[in-house]
Structures are given as C-alpha cells and as structure tokens.
Amino acid sequence: MTLPPCRTPALPPESAAAAGRPNRRSERLLVLNLVAQMAFGLIAMTIFLPSMQEWASVLGASQASVQLTFSGYVLAYGAMQLIYGPLSDRFGRRRMLLIGLALAGTASAIGAAVDGVHGLIVVRILQGAGAAACMVVGRAAVQDLFSGPDRVRVMAYVGMAMGLCPPLATVIGGQIHARLGWQANFVFLAVLALVLGVGVLRGMPARPRQPSTAPERHWLREMGAAYLQLSREPAFLPYVAILSLTVAAFYAFLSGAPLVLHHYGVGPENVGWYIMAVPLAYIGGNYLTSRLAHRKGERWMLAAGLGVSLAGIGLMTALGLAGMNTPLAFVLPLILLGIGNGLLVPACLTATVGLVPALAGSAAALAGVMQQLMGALGAYVVGWVPHEHPVGLGAVMMGFTLAAVAALAVLRTREASTPA
Known part of the structure; x- marks a missing residue:
C-alpha cells in the first residue's frame, strides 16, 4: 500500500519511505x-x-x-x-x-x-x-x-473487524x-x-484543511451546504441506498433469527452459536474483497455481492417453503448472505466517501446515519411477519435486497448518462 504524499504531511519521520519506498x-x-x-x-x-x-x-x-x-x-x-x-x-x-x-x-x-x-x-x-x-x-x-485498490483493501480489513466485534x-x-x-x-x-x-x-x-478561496461561513451553514452538495452528486444517493438497504436486510436477520430459532427449540443459550455463522461469513467475504480488490472493479464487487446475498436468502426461503424447518436449514444458506455483504460493503463504503474527497467526513456521516435508520427499519418490519418458519423473514430480507439491486440499476443508469 502507498500513502499519497500530498495526504500525509504530518506522518512521523519513521513512516516516511527512504528513496521513495513505503515503510510497510x-x-x-x-x-x-x-x-x-x-x-x-x-x-x-x-x-x-x-x-x-x-x-x-x-x-x-x-x-x-x-x-x-x-x-x-x-x-x-x-x-x-x-x-x-x-x-x-x-x-x-x-x-x-x-x-x-x-x-x-x-x-x-x-x-x-x-x-x-x-x-x-x-x-x-x-x-x-x-x-x-x-x-x-x-x-x-x-x-x-x-x-x-488500497482504499478498498483497508475497508475490507475494517469490515472483517466489524464482523468480529x-x-x-x-x-x-x-x-x-x-x-x-x-x-x-x-x-x-x-x-x-x-x-x-x-x-x-x-x-x-x-x-x-483543504485550501479554499470562499469566504468563511458558520459551521452549521457549511454542514448544510456539504450535505446539499453531496445530494446533488448523481451517484451518491444510489450508493447510500445500496449500503443502507443491505444493512437493513442484515439487521432484519439479526432481530428475526432468534424468533425463528425459538420455534425450532433453540434456547437463548444456543442462539448465538447459530447467528454467529453469518458474521463470520461476512469476515470471509471481506477477506475475499481484500484479495480481489486489485483485480476486480468496484461495479463487479457490488453486483457479485448482491447476487450472492440474493442466492443465500432465496435458498433459505426455498428450504422453508419445502418444509425443511430445522436450525441448520435456516442458518447455513445465509452464510452466502454474509459472504455477499462482505464483498459489497467495502466497495460501496469506499465509493460513497470517495465521490467528493473534500467532503469525505460528511459523506461518511450521512452514510452512517442512513445505515442506522434503515437497519432500525429492517428490525422493526420483522415484527409484521410470522416466525413459525423462515419464509416471512426471508420475504423481508429479499425485499430489502431487491431494493438494493434496483438502486444499483439506478446508479448504472445515472453514470451512463453523466458526461465523462
């Protein structure tokens, strides 16, 4: 990985590379x-x-x-x-x-x-x-x-830590x-x-601080201007939508899985062992991202992540419809959901904060808030469906993930119509 010289003026002397070589x-x-x-x-x-x-x-x-x-x-x-x-x-x-x-x-x-x-x-x-x-x-x-690609790799490491925490x-x-x-x-x-x-x-x-010739404004007005500028970026809102809807599907799983497992006779002392399979798979997906970031493009990572996630949710729902109502039939297909999210989230986060580098903090903030809000919505909607089997939960998760696919389609349409 190489730190851009223009972005690291305050690195300590020991971090500077001799003769242009990075200090790993x-x-x-x-x-x-x-x-x-x-x-x-x-x-x-x-x-x-x-x-x-x-x-x-x-x-x-x-x-x-x-x-x-x-x-x-x-x-x-x-x-x-x-x-x-x-x-x-x-x-x-x-x-x-x-x-x-x-x-x-x-x-x-x-x-x-x-x-x-x-x-x-x-x-x-x-x-x-x-x-x-x-x-x-x-x-x-x-x-x-x-x-x-180094930025995507670092986000993948972050994702692995987030899944493990x-x-x-x-x-x-x-x-x-x-x-x-x-x-x-x-x-x-x-x-x-x-x-x-x-x-x-x-x-x-x-x-x-980024040099600016514009007059100083109150930080509240500057904050509003930052969010307004981000909202006008053609790709920003679709990226945030993809990220937030993906998180909503995951939060729906976290909140709904204990209810489904309860009907399968899994008590509180063992619920965590079943749920852990998905976060651990998410770590695996982030590891794959760290290896693929230099070879595959951002769009490929987004499409692959959503495709793998949909496959996992669809398989879990199909097994439920077929009457295979067991804890393993419920959880094991969702390993694909964890892997898919691990492929998707780092690339989506990187793109979200990188659209306007001078407003990276504002972009990260808005994306983080939308993740929390949509995640809360995902957890809340789970209460509207039955939990005797995973079909209702699967429908909720599938709905959010298909909405993320639609946001990806909007993203591609907007980028195709934006002049280079």
Whole structure:
C-alpha cells in the first residue's frame, strides 16, 4: 500500500519511505489504528448485552427501561455522525476523534458509579454520542490516507473487524460481568478509550484543511451546504441506498433469527452459536474483497455481492417453503448472505466517501446515519411477519435486497448518462 504524499504531511519521520519506498510497518500500524478506532463503537454497543439480562432485577427497573439503554446508544451513535463528519472536514480528523473519545471515556467512567437505570440511559447516550466520532472520522481518514485498490483493501480489513466485534464483545462482556461485575465493563471501556486516544495522538496523521478561496461561513451553514452538495452528486444517493438497504436486510436477520430459532427449540443459550455463522461469513467475504480488490472493479464487487446475498436468502426461503424447518436449514444458506455483504460493503463504503474527497467526513456521516435508520427499519418490519418458519423473514430480507439491486440499476443508469 502507498500513502499519497500530498495526504500525509504530518506522518512521523519513521513512516516516511527512504528513496521513495513505503515503510510497510508504519502503514500496518496506521491500518491497525484506524480499525481499532472504528471498532470501538461496536464494542461499546454490544459489550453490555449480557448484563442487560440482569439490569432489570439488579436496578429494580422494567425491562422496557433497560432496553432504552441500548436504543439510546444506537440513536446517539447514528445521529451524532451527522455532526462529526462535517466538523472533521473543517477542523481536522484528529481533533474530532479526541473529542469523541474523551466524551465516551468520561461517560464510561461515570457509568461505573451509576446505580440507577435512568443514569445508565444517560450514560449510554453519551457513550454513543462520543463513539460516533470513531466510526465516521475513521472512515473519512481511510479516504484521506489511501487511494485506489488500497482504499478498498483497508475497508475490507475494517469490515472483517466489524464482523468480529459483536460476537467477541458479547463474550468479553459476559466474562467480565461474571468475574468482576457489570460495572467493570464501564471501566474497561474507559481504559480502552484512553488507549485509543493515545493511539490518535501518536499514530494518526493530521489532515490538512483543504485550501479554499470562499469566504468563511458558520459551521452549521457549511454542514448544510456539504450535505446539499453531496445530494446533488448523481451517484451518491444510489450508493447510500445500496449500503443502507443491505444493512437493513442484515439487521432484519439479526432481530428475526432468534424468533425463528425459538420455534425450532433453540434456547437463548444456543442462539448465538447459530447467528454467529453469518458474521463470520461476512469476515470471509471481506477477506475475499481484500484479495480481489486489485483485480476486480468496484461495479463487479457490488453486483457479485448482491447476487450472492440474493442466492443465500432465496435458498433459505426455498428450504422453508419445502418444509425443511430445522436450525441448520435456516442458518447455513445465509452464510452466502454474509459472504455477499462482505464483498459489497467495502466497495460501496469506499465509493460513497470517495465521490467528493473534500467532503469525505460528511459523506461518511450521512452514510452512517442512513445505515442506522434503515437497519432500525429492517428490525422493526420483522415484527409484521410470522416466525413459525423462515419464509416471512426471508420475504423481508429479499425485499430489502431487491431494493438494493434496483438502486444499483439506478446508479448504472445515472453514470451512463453523466458526461465523462
């Protein structure tokens, strides 16, 4: 991988390549740093899932109130990306990352001392508001620091980490809870935020502001102008639609799979083992992307990802219609869904943030928010269908994925009609 010289003026001396040769060790550390920053939000989101089973009794609260600790995090995590993205374009990536990590770390430290559910809700909202910076700024930083196929490869590494984070964080959170108590998970996140902050200061190149002859405007007006400019890009909205609809189908699976598996006699203690097959396949798909990025074009990756995903959903639905209502008949075909998403998402993310390089942060923010909103919609729609078999869930997932195919068709039409 080669870092473009014009994008890395603040790299430390040891990262510069002698005689024009890249320092691969420095680049690997940079990739590791970026992946860790983006993983933080998912870790903080899912590490408390085991603890939530006991918070209702421990804190004397209703389960509905406990669920708000998760919903509040997700909403803040999505909404704040709209703020951090444009601000990182204006004031720099490192500054916004440090602000977000400081907010998330401080909230985590406070959370270790909270003993009521309302306090936990507030703390979790603040955690989500801080962690949002890590995801959106990390994505924009990939756009700043890498180019061409290397950018897609790095996004593939990010995708592998994103697929691994939820199951690992849930396991780690459960073990910490059992051995040290649920408060220790807040301490763990506070320490992790501090470590990541040090990583930003020592290993994250500063992004210079883009020179501009336009007069200075208030940052809110600048933010609105950025989103308006992105919306006018012919390819931007189709890319965001493809990405968001794909995530909606995946969230529908995550929320609907436990309901279907329950009818197959799979209890809570074993549901995770079946669901894990799809995120692990997603990691495999991202690995394939990292190997294919230099040989296959972006459009090929998008079409292949959607095609493989549709094949998995279609096979799962067909087996359900044929009466093969077993856990393995339900889950194993969806390995193709994980692989397809692994092929699709890195290329789509890269294209989304790369259309207007000067607005990479704004693009990453808008894409992130739409992912969260459509993912929430996917999870909600699952409640409208029966779950005695996977056919209803398959119909929901197929609907979102076919809509993504339609968005890809719109993308190709717009690009074909746009003058070169």
